[in-house]
Amino acid sequence: MPGIDIVTACALVGHIGDIQRFFNGDKLANYAGVAPLRFSSAGKGKDLQNKSQGNRKLYSTLYFLAIQQIYLTNKGEPRNPVFRAYFERKVSEGKTKIQALICIMRKLIKIIYSMMKHKTAYDLPKIEEKMASDEKCAKMLV
Template sequence: MLHEKKRQAGTNKNKTDEIDALAIAKNLIYEFNDLPLANPQDIYWTIKQTLNSRNNYNQMATNIKVSLHNLLLHQYPNYKTFFKDLESKTARHFFYKYPTPDLLKEVDETALTKVLKEANNSIRKNKALEILNAVKAAGYWENDYQEERNELIRSYINSLNRFIKEIKRLEQKLDLLIAETGYPLQTIDGVDTVLAATFIAHIGDINRFTNSNKIAKIAGIAPIEHSSGETKKQYANKLGNRELNKAFYSLALTQIRKDINPIMYEYYQKKIKEGRKKKHAMVFVQRRLVNIVYRIMKDKRAYEPPIEKEKLKAAVE
């Protein structure tokens, strides 16, 4: 790019956000009329905006769950014993019907089972009895302004249901958009719809990059080199794209599992045995994963797990 050429031609060749921003600003001011027209690729922009929308709904759903949890603790102090979390559609349906335990006083096992099956027809036979016993053990009571509390709980559940439905719709849309790019990132263990969309949204057209090292740099995984005369020093890059960095870190957490990727697991353990701290060893894993992601996007070929490659090699031999 023009601003990169200007930076390389100057006395300070270091690359930082501040230096790049200054170079871009100077180009826009002094050479605006000679700059080429922007040619954005709408597929990557669309994936990024759809992903942002999905993440916003997910954050709102998380906030609602926290508020709902705090309200339910006053109603059902031991609710975690029969519903682990509010991800369950059955749990949300139950608390919408019975926002306070007082409403369960006259409800028997048969009636409650019928209610639970409205949300999940394959509910366990003894689930209703488990709930009734837990509620009975904690006791029945009404709080002050109980109707207002009930209304709040039902309102939160309605909002949560809407957010979950919208998140699912947006993830389905992302699957279609990802398929359009031809990047088979979801063939890697640990890469789901959201992670694949994150890679594509922040990397964009893979043909912009001549090698994987450039992606490592923008992700803040490759170190920054500072030169002074004949002295060269490398520093950890904390100025990279943090969303992309987190995406590679998330993938690394999966890939260092022995049952998922034994070769990456051994590589990670080797770095620790060499004296690297776990955090530093993870950076080495991330850097290898950058190579894998880059090659999959470049070749548009499905990922072949190392263990499968070893089996194929053994079969040939």
């Protein structure tokens, strides 16, 4: 995965430990402090960031990894175009940049959990946004 080197991978494995102790990716997200906490009473409530629970070292590793995923190179190209597009979409939806980073961290947790659970490598997905936007323009002209 772009942005993960030997040191970051060792930190992730060291903080997570045995992946078999987590039933699913949501449990790992809760352990990392990325899952929101629900505070409610009488059917009313809101979700808040989990600041007091979780492994703070794992959280900080994921935070810096999320920054690396949306990072633009010197040429102005995103390191990971999929996460950069996701980040820009979340910001355009009205989320703050920190909230968008937390969304990326949550996606990273799911990917890392799946990779560790199934012992697979990361394949960078391809974006087909341009083709989709070209089809929208063609439909508008008709």
